[in-house]
Amino acid sequence: MTHSFEQAMAAFRPALPLAVALSGGADSSALLIACAERWPGQVCAIHVNHGLQQAAGEFEAHCKALCQRLNVLLAVQPVAAGAAPGQSPEEAARSARYKAFESLSLDGIGQVAIQSIALAQHADDQVETLLLALSRGAGLPGLAAMPSHWQRAGIDWYRPLLRVPGRAVRDWLRARGETWVEDPSNGDLRFTRNRIRAQLMPVLEAQFPAFRDTFARSSAHAAQAQWLLLEVAQGDLAAVGTPPQIRALQQLSAARQANVLRHWLQSEHGCAPSAAQLQELQRQIAACTTRGHRIEIKVGGGFVRRSNDRLHWYNPRVLAP
Numbered sequence: 192m193t194h195s196f197e198q199a200m201a202a203f204r205p206a207l208p209l210a211v212a213l214s215g216g217a218d219s220s221a222l223l224i225a226c227a228e229r230w231p232g233q234v235c236a237i238h239v240n241h242g243l244q245q246a247a248g249e250f251e252a253h254c255k256a257l258c259q260r261l262n263v264l265l266a267v268q269p270v271a272a273g274a275a276p277g278q279s280p281e282e283a284a285r286s287a288r289y290k291a292f293e294s295l296s297l298d299g300i301g302q303v304a305i306q307s308i309a310l311a312q313h314a315d316d317q318v319e320t321l322l323l324a325l326s327r328g329a330g331l332p333g334l335a336a337m338p339s340h341w342q343r344a345g346i347d348w349y350r351p352l353l354r355v356p357g358r359a360v361r362d363w364l365r366a367r368g369e370t371w372v373e374d375p376s377n378g379d380l381r382f383t384r385n386r387i388r389a390q391l392m393p394v395l396e397a398q399f400p401a402f403r404d405t406f407a408r409s410s411a412h413a414a415q416a417q418w419l420l421l422e423v424a425q426g427d428l429a430a431v432g433t434p435p436q437i438r439a440l441q442q443l444s445a446a447r448q449a450n451v452l453r454h455w456l457q458s459e460h461g462c463a464p465s466a467a468q469l470q471e472l473q474r475q476i477a478a479c480t481t482r483g484h485r486i487e488i489k490v491g492g493g494f495v496r497r498s499n500d501r502l503h504w505y506n507p508r509v510l511a512p
């Protein structure tokens with residue numbers, strides 16, 4: 192079921208003090224206003240200025256004016272994001288933004304020690320994320336789309352508006368005579384996400400009026416299955432050891448072996464192997480029957496190699512003298 196903005200806010204019970212990630216757009220402005228009214232003196236805001244667009248100053252000015260009116264402490268963080276190889280400027284900006292949120296909240300805002308951070312993505316953002324994941328052939332983590340709550344670095348992160356349609360957020364703001372800054376790049380049809388929003392969502396809505404709900408249900412099923420896989424992978428990694436012992440890996444079924452290898456590479460080394468890389472690694476593990484047998488496969492800017500009776504992941508840049 193989609194929720195009204197008020198229903199979603201009534202169900203939202205974050206750890207306080209809370210920081211709202213405020214871009215200056217409609218969704219985060221609405222979230223900040225509702226939170227500041229509900230928990231006066233317990234809410235701060237964080238705005239990251241990427242300086243990427245001409246409107247960057249306008250966003251920051253709106254955030255400052257809104258926070259002043261609401262009597263909310265605002266931290267503004269200028270961020271210059273350089274894109275890593277293979278990363279789009281948007282991805283680089285997002286990753287710099289999350290780092291800034293994390294360091295600001297760990298340091299505290301003013302004298303306030305932040306317990307949680309709220310982001311304002313809504314139901315349409317969730318559907319767009321799912322469709323983008325499908326278009327890339329994502330596995331379960333991608334199909335699970337965005338979680339509504341998670342913990343990282345001792346902070347609770349929330350997305351309380353994930354069941355609220357975008358237009359309900361804007362209607363709530365309009366009914367109260369509130370303003371926001373419109374992101375000019377949202378209308379740029381060179382971006383896939385914007386084409387999904389402008390061209391695909393209206394078609395889906397006409398064919399499947401409840402698609403926001405049904406898609407959200409599918410994402411919730413995928414998220415549940417993903418948790419289960421994670422639990423199995425954690426148990427299996429504890430059994431095969433870190434780094435994993437090859438003989439212990441060979442005892443596992445192919446599906447559990449792939450699951451634990453993916454988890455090991457991701458959690459220990461931050462790399463996400465492709466399906467083809469995993470398949471090749473499993474083929475080499477199966478073929479590894481004698482002591483001198485080599486295993487070597489390129490994964491995530493490094494190599495998985497056999498060393499004695501275990502698999503190791505090496506990063507050549509770290510190993511280089």
Ligand SMILES: Nc1ncnc2c1ncn2[C@@H]1O[C@H](COP(=O)(O)OP(=O)(O)OP(=O)(O)O)[C@@H](O)[C@H]1O
Pocket residue numbers: 211212213214215216217218219220237238239240241288309310311312316374
């Ligand atoms: N520059 C920023 N500074 C602080 N928070 C941000 C910034 N950009 C995005 N966010 C947070 O991340 C969420 C998702 O960002 P995204 O760019 O997908 O949405 P948005 O269109 O900017 O949303 P909004 O309508 O709130 O501006 C926002 O709702 C907001 O909570």
